[in-house]
Amino acid sequence: MKNFIIVLALFLLSTQHAQAQVKAVTEEGDEVILFKDGTWKYTSDKKTAEIKLDTLYTKKAADATFLLKSKKIPCGVWLNPKKWKFEKDANDTEPNEYSFTLNGEDVYAMFIPEKGQIPMDSWKAVAVENAKSVAPDIEVVSEGIRNVNGIDVYCMQLNGTIKGIKFTYFGYYYSSDKGSAQFIAYTFQSLFKQYKPEMEKLLNGFVQIDENL
Template structure:
């Protein structure tokens, strides 16, 4: 059972039917019962955390996303529009490979992360990502979680709200299992801008592709769309 924190700020606590309202570590409002059980006060919060739906719509890379950043750890990468998304090395963490700022709107951001750890399923990966994000945020709320097909790959899509140090952000992430780990590609902005610029944020995450990881010091390659086909071997006959 999740650890529950009783919030002194909740003024609507009551004794009717032996119920008390409380807030979890993740910012979810719950109802406590005298018998030690509890439930979410908002059914949609429970559903989002427990359910993964399936979106049958295929998602594809935008034709203007022609600049490929290959992962250095897993067989995946991301195509971006180089006129819109500018690479930055201002953010560094053990799992972060690439970070971007929208060149036309400095309130839009993108990141590409990866880890060479064994994760069984996309559902397991959801639990890992949600738990990690919750532990680092002052407030977390998962709004959507669904399976999607992106450029022929089965991925997990997450959309969630986070408050960190008094700032409200909204995120959307594609998480993809590779042969030796996983990667996630995330687009985010301040919450008040998210819906207004969702098209640009969608364009960024839809650049996720399966591609051979970069070898040695090679980190970036530029291709026209689509990527060039592999060289053909001439027959000796």
């Protein structure tokens, strides 16, 4: 299991600036344009209706009572310390500032902050290119924009195989003029459906922090 965590930790990278809209594909295969205000519209001329995606607005769970702050960028993670244990890279030798494990379960997460700004519409290419270096069969299962605690993030699910291990990699990708972050949870493909609710609860704890506080 330790090797699984180490190999997946290779899935990182970053660089530069946020855009107002992003193209994505729905579960039905239609191409849409996603806007920062939580709305979207079809790119096809035949489908011009703009629809509010209220279901993409999320906030931290009620039992997320502990705020873990990043020392690199003005962001943090609210989590339930009774469910999730975390470790900080003591020597600053790893790209991830914090690593998380769901107590007693095969679910993990990484918080990877960067001081540079990454364009929102570049995250997909960055993540996929990184992943292919260790999992050539990587595929994007779903993608889109979510508003988490008032912050727009790019959300993506990737499936792939590393050294015979089939995994699912589910995360939020954030960028602002204060820096960027990848907040990613992962587990075995066979366990993703079971653990997705807990993974999303952790991810939904992502927040910006007022630097003056």
